[in-house]
Amino acid sequence: MGSLWEEFNRLGTEMIVTKAGRYAFHSSSWLAAGRAEPAAPGRVHFHPDSPAKGAQWMRQIVSFDKLKLTNNLLDDNGHIILNSMHRYQPRFHVVFVDPRRDSERFAHQNFKSFSFPETQFMAVTAYQNHRITQLKIASNPFAKGFRDGDPEPWCRVPAGSLLGATPHARATLLPPCPEKQEKGPTFGYGQQ
Amino acid sequence: MGSLWEEFNRLGTEMIVTKAGRYAFHSSSWLAAGRAEPAAPGRVHFHPDSPAKGAQWMRQIVSFDKLKLTNNLLDDNGHIILNSMHRYQPRFHVVFVDPRRDSERFAHQNFKSFSFPETQFMAVTAYQNHRITQLKIASNPFAKGFRDGDPEPWCRVPAGSLLGATPHARATLLPPCPEKQEKGPTFGYGQQ
DNA sequence: GAGTTGACACCTAGGTGGCAAGTT
DNA sequence: AACTTGCCACCTAGGTGTCAACTC
Numbered sequence: 001m002g003s004l005w006e007e008f009n010r011l012g013t014e015m016i017v018t019k020a021g022r023y024a025f026h027s028s029s030w031l032a033a034g035r036a037e038p039a040a041p042g043r044v045h046f047h048p049d050s051p052a053k054g055a056q057w058m059r060q061i062v063s064f065d066k067l068k069l070t071n072n073l074l075d076d077n078g079h080i081i082l083n084s085m086h087r088y089q090p091r092f093h094v095v096f097v098d099p100r101r102d103s104e105r106f107a108h109q110n111f112k113s114f115s116f117p118e119t120q121f122m123a124v125t126a127y128q129n130h131r132i133t134q135l136k137i138a139s140n141p142f143a144k145g146f147r148d149g150d151p152e153p154w155c156r157v158p159a160g161s162l163l164g165a166t167p168h169a170r171a172t173l174l175p176p177c178p179e180k181q182e183k184g185p186t187f188g189y190g191q192q
Numbered sequence: 193m194g195s196l197w198e199e200f201n202r203l204g205t206e207m208i209v210t211k212a213g214r215y216a217f218h219s220s221s222w223l224a225a226g227r228a229e230p231a232a233p234g235r236v237h238f239h240p241d242s243p244a245k246g247a248q249w250m251r252q253i254v255s256f257d258k259l260k261l262t263n264n265l266l267d268d269n270g271h272i273i274l275n276s277m278h279r280y281q282p283r284f285h286v287v288f289v290d291p292r293r294d295s296e297r298f299a300h301q302n303f304k305s306f307s308f309p310e311t312q313f314m315a316v317t318a319y320q321n322h323r324i325t326q327l328k329i330a331s332n333p334f335a336k337g338f339r340d341g342d343p344e345p346w347c348r349v350p351a352g353s354l355l356g357a358t359p360h361a362r363a364t365l366l367p368p369c370p371e372k373q374e375k376g377p378t379f380g381y382g383q384q
Numbered sequence: 385g386a387g388t389t390g391a392c393a394c395c396t397a398g399g400t401g402g403c404a405a406g407t408t
Numbered sequence: 409a410a411c412t413t414g415c416c417a418c419c420t421a422g423g424t425g426t427c428a429a430c431t432c
Contacts, residue, residue: 016401019413023399051243065399071412084411099291125412126401133401143400145418208425215390215423257423263388276387317388325425334424337394 004139005118013121014132017071017082044093045080051097069123082123090119196331197310205313206324209261209274236285237272243289261315274315282311 005013045067049056070079082088096110103110127133137143197205237259241248262271274280288302295302319325329335 023414137401140400142398142419144420146401211389319425329425332424334395334422336396336424338425 002116002118005116008132008135009118009120011129011131011135013119014124014127014129015069015121016127017069017084017123017125019070019072020075020077043078043081045078071123071125084123084125087120087122089115089117090121091115194308194310197308200324200327201310201312203321203323203327205311206316206319206321207261207274207313208319209263209276209315209317211262211264212267212269235270235273237270263315263317276315276317279312279314281307281309282313283307 045064047062047064048066049062068077068079069082070077071082071084072079073081075081092114094112094114098106098110100106122128127136137146237256239254239256240258241254260269260271261274262269263274263276264271265273267273284306286304286306290298290302292298314320319328329338
C-alpha cells in the first residue's frame with residue numbers, strides 16, 4: 001500500500017478519531033479486548049493474529065485494519081489513544097517470542113522496529129483538507145456511497161434534506177436513481 | 193447453548209454441507225487457511241484464537257461459529273470434510289502447549305477431549321425434517337427474514353415468484369410491506 | 385426420483401463521510 | 409470560531425433458507 005500512503009502523505013494524511021473509536025452505537029455490547037493492557041496513553045496495538053510463526057506472517061498481507069483510534073483517555077477497548085490535532089508517526093515492531101527459560105535477559109535484542117515516514121498523519125475529529133476527504137472516498141470501498149462518477153447527479157439528494165425519513169419514505173420521495181454504471185476496480189485497499 | 197442443542201437433538205439435528213462450505217460466490221478470492229494441514233478427511237478445526245492462555249479462554253464464550261462444513265473432498269480452505277447423509281459426533285480437544293524442550297514425550301497426556309452427545313448431527317445438502325428448518329429459522333438471527341410471526345402474511349410473496357426481478361422491480365411489483373413489529377429477543381445464538 | 389447445486393432475497397454486523405447540533 | 413459529537417444514508421462482507429434446475 002506504499003503508493004497510496006504516499007499519495008495521502010503529499011496532501012497531509014488525516015485520520016479520524018472519536019470517543020469510541022468511531023460511533024458509540026456500534027460498540028454497545030461489551031467485548032473482551034485481546035490481551036488487556038494498563039489503560040495508559042502510549043498503548044500498543046497487538047495484531048490479532050499474533051503470536052504466529054514467521055511462515056504464517058509471510059503467507060499473506062499483514063493488515064492492521066482492525067486498529068482503531070480514539071481520543072478517549074478512559075478508553076478500555078484497547079484502542080490507540082491519540083490527541084486530536086496532533087501529528088503522529090506509526091511504528092511497527094516485530095517481536096521474537098524467545099523460547100528460552102531466561103528469555104527476559106535477551107528481550108532487548110528480540111525485537112526489531114520499523115517506521116515508515118509516509119504513514120505519518122494528523123489525528124482529527126473532522127477532516128480539515130477536502131482533498132484528503134476526496135482521496136479517502138476514492139480509495140476506501142466503504143465510502144463508495146459518496147463517489148459520484150457522474151451517475152446522474154440530479155438523483156443525488158443533498159445529505160440531510162431527508163433527515164428523519166425512513167428508507168421507505170425516502171424511496172417514495174425520490175425519483176428512482178438509474179443503475180450506477182460500474183467504474184471498475186479502484187487502486188485502493190483490498191488489492192493484493 | 194446446551195438447551196438449544198438439546199432441542200435440536202430431540203428432532204434430529206441436521207447440518208448443511210455444500211461444496212464450498214456454502215455458496216461458492218462468497219469465497220471467490222483466495223485466503224490462506226490458518227495452519228495448513230494435509231488435505232485429508234478427518235481434519236481438525238483450530239479455534240481462530242488459539243493458541244491462547246487459559247485466562248483468555250475463560251474471559252468469554254468460546255464460539256465455533258467460524259467452523260464450516262463441506263462435502264468437497266478436495267477442499268483446501270481448511271473446512272471440515274463430511275459425507276452427506278452421514279451422522280457425526282463433534283469432539284472438542286483442549287491441548288496444553290507444553291513449554292518443555294522434550295514436550296513430544298508428554299504429548300499423550302497434554303490434552304483432554306470432550307464429547308457432547310446432544311451435538312450429534314446429520315450432514316445434509318438440503319434439510320430433510322421441516323421442523324429442523326423451522327427451529328433453525330426461529331433461532332438463527334441470519335434467518336430472521338424467513339420468520340413470519342404474523343406480520344401481515346399477505347405481504348409475504350411466495351419465494352421464487354419474482355425470480356430474476358431486480359430488488360427495484362420487486363419493490364414496484366409488491367405492495368409495501370408494513371413495518372414488521374418487533375418480536376423481542378429470541379433464545380437463540382448470541383445470548384450470553 | 386432422491387440428492388445436489390447455485391442464484392437469490394433477506395438478514396446481521398459494521399466501516400464510510402455528511403451534517404446539524406452541541407461544546408468550549 | 410473552532411472543534412467535537414452522534415445520528416444518518418450508503419456501502420462492504422457474509423451468514424440464512426428458498427427454489428428451480430441440474431446430476432446421476
